[in-house]
Amino acid sequence: MTANGTIWWNELHTSDENGAISFYTQLIGWRTFQLSGMDSLKPADESEPIYTVWMMGWNQAGGMMKLSPNLASKLPPSWLPFIAVTDVDACAIKAEALGGQIVEPPFDVANSGRFAILRDPQGAIFGIGRPGDFDQG
Template sequence: MPQHGTFHWNELTSRDVERDKRFYQDTIGWTFVSMPMDRGDTYWCAIHDGKPVAGIFPLTSPEFDGVPEGWMPYLAVDDVDARVAKAVKAGAQLMRPIFDVPDVGRIAILKQPGGAGIGWMTPVGM
């Protein structure tokens, strides 16, 4: 069970998903399971020792032009809506509206006051 305030998930944002899947498969031994996304793309869940350990998010839509490739960490939080309200008051910027991913949780993408990106999520069952 995830605990509030701890890192819960890591996601690679990628413009070349197949390249990145090959890299992590060849170097780390990850396998991948596809998960269709609402916008028509495929999200890739990395599996290690039978457990999901990370994801690869494709940056194929024009809305992601200018978004750099890189790793996005996600913190587990007890109430993403209430915590985001506090974060915005403290100087963070909500990058897109808070959204739900079925069977995963409620997610916010923030830019903290110094400019670094961070995901916060209330995982299902937390």
Template sequence: MGPHGKFYWNELLTDDVEKARAFYSATLGWTFSEMPMDGGHAYYVATLGGEPVAGMMDKTDILPPQVPPHWFSYINVDDVGARVELLKAAGGQVVREPFDIPGVGRIAIVCDATGAPFGMMTAADQG
């Protein structure tokens, strides 16, 4: 994982995973592997040259239908819990309090003081 404060991961939330996978395979040469998630959902990890480059998942059961497909970014932080508290003090909002994804890390979904959403993430192998 990169240094604290650096963008780390991007994922596409879409309502047509197969169409998106075909598009990014054709245009960027990405290949995809499926990673099962809770509730029977699937998360797809895109790779290029054997390296993970992005993620993708179906937004249908996660977001309201009026939210269009979009890319979502995560910023690496040294301590998600502590950084969420700083975010709150600085006028940001927490959409989803910190939670753990086994083998991946600790994540929080937040908005900055202007309302722009992003994720904070501390990788499992980082601490």
């Protein structure tokens, strides 16, 4: 498992997936593959959200997904770092107690882990997660 407190994943939330793919593949040289946004072991299916994984050679460089209507009302297209924690629910509650906000409450993604999206007291948005079988560490 990735060490607690480590930034272990970076994810682009965008309103224009095709435009982002064109930009980053030409700028950085990344390749992409797509899978189900609901279960990281399933192939992409148009009936579910699609998750794009950025690849540099054989290494995963991060991910991308379309901004959900809920998130689109709370943040602009942006990169979202995820910090590994051992208990997502407890960390989200503690963030609120420390003056932060829960932007997206804890949720599970099959074969990936448990996640939440938070805002710190200064307004910066970030994710927390407990990596599961799909650990990037």
